[in-house]
Amino acid sequence: MSKSGGEIAVKIVLCVLLSGVILFLGLFAGLIVSFSGGALFYAPLVLVAAAVLVVFLAFFMFLPERHRRKLFISLLSIVVLGGLTTAVYELREAYHNRIPVVSDQEVNMEPYRPFADTGKLAVLPEPSKLTITKDLPRLDGATALYPLYAAFAQAVYPRQDYDLYESEVMVNTTPVAYKNLIEGRADLIFAAAPSEGQKAAARKQGKELKFTPIGREAFVFFVNASNPVTGLTTEQIRGIYSGELTRWSDFGGNDARIRAFQRPEDSGSQTMLERVMDGRELAKPPEENVASGMGGIISRTADYRNYKNALGYSFLFYATEMVKNGNIRLLDIDGVKPERATIANGEYPFAAEFYAVTAGSDNPNVEKLIEWIRSPQGQYLVEQTGYTPLAP
Structure with a gap:
């Protein structure tokens, strides 16, 4: 070479x-x-x-x-x-x-824990007529309802530390709460009506879900506060979320594409949106890409981010009292404002009952607690928390 x-x-x-x-x-x-x-x-x-x-x-x-x-x-x-x-x-x-976000993960739930003494929970003006000192029913539920059932526990349960995720008074979000109930890790949960998937999971485990109404709440839609659109009709909501209506200019707004956010599957608000759609198929929502532990990419439904062209939804108490985002504005639906009076009299079209849900617990105090929640004292806490009681 x-x-x-x-x-x-x-x-x-x-x-x-x-x-x-x-x-x-x-x-x-x-x-x-x-x-x-x-x-x-x-x-x-x-x-x-x-x-x-x-x-x-x-x-x-x-x-x-x-x-x-x-x-x-x-x-x-x-x-x-x-x-x-x-x-x-x-x-x-x-x-x-x-850009501000409206998400289940952004609210600090610590101040709402029973006996946290932060002044965040509604209290009775007199001693509770029900006191449970042993065999405490294990509670779980939706994030938006935690301030309510934490107030129930504070009125009825003994004073002690209740961890947010592993105690007799937990707050693991609607999907996990239904899972815990079905699998026996919770005796009683507080949530909106279940999704079809959650019903199927209960049937698979041989569990029968029992729903006891304990109050009413409005399912609300909101936009950036600078959006000139102040209201939509039920049919327009369905048109937007089916992908048929895509621009705010169709409703007197700016000439911008509607960024219609959705929530994860089986969450309480997503299940409610599916009920609003009344059988119409949902369009694909905005997604965010999240790095997984192995360096891959997982696409998931994005939390509502308050872009000027955004449209989102939640429940009234959560959006106005827990998040308190002054940069969003609630929309009228079919010309009706979402507020306590229109929820109570049935004028607001997207008002719905929320429930105490059981699946056959053998805890002897579960039914006693539900009965007390539906009593004047329990309903007083429903109203003082910020929800609409069954009977005004």
Whole structure:
């Protein structure tokens, strides 16, 4: 082999080895970035940077020296372009993150715990006519109803520490609460009517769900406070969420596409939306991409983010008392405002009962507690919390 041929062979071997090291380090760094939450942007950026370095190395080793200046200029241009791309991404993320969110995860539930002495819970003006000191029914339920059943527990249960997620008074959200009830980890839950999936899960476990109405609440829709639209009809809501109506200008608003958010499947508010749709198929909702533990991407339904073109929904008490986001405005539905008076008299079209739900618990105090909740004292707490009692 000639001297020049030997040099080329050495360069090839060296290039292959160095390229392998660069690609390995790039892959390793990409995985680390993915685990750190950067799977959407920074992990691909790291892999592209590794590939660029490999290409640069190959050209550097095999191009004549007179072309290396141009090679370095090209590399510098790519670095500058990557920096600008990163800056644009970070600015976009900063804008996105400063927009207020309405989410089950954003409310701090600690102040609502029984006996937390924060003044957040409604209290009776006289001693409770029911006191339970042993065999405490294990309670769970919807986030929006926790302030209510925590007030029940504070009136009836002994004073002690009740952990939010592992105690006799838990708040694990509607989907988990139904799961806990069906699987025997809760005796009584407080929630809206179940989804078809939750009913099927109960049947599969041989459990019969029993629903006892304990109050009424409005299912509300809301927009950014700057949106000129003040109300929609039931049919317009169905048209928007089926994907048939797509622009706010159709309702006297700005010429912007409607960003109609939805909640995760089996949540209480999503089940209520399905009831509002009355059999019409829901359009695909906005999604957010979340890095999984293995560096992959999971698409999930995005929480309501208060863009100027957004449309979201929740329950009245949660939206107005727990979240208290002054940047959203509740919409009239069919010309009726969502408020206690219109819930009580049946004028508001999306008012519905919420329930104490059981699935055959053998706890002897469950029925006593439900009976007390429906008594004047329990209904007083329903009203004082901010919900509408069964009988005004």
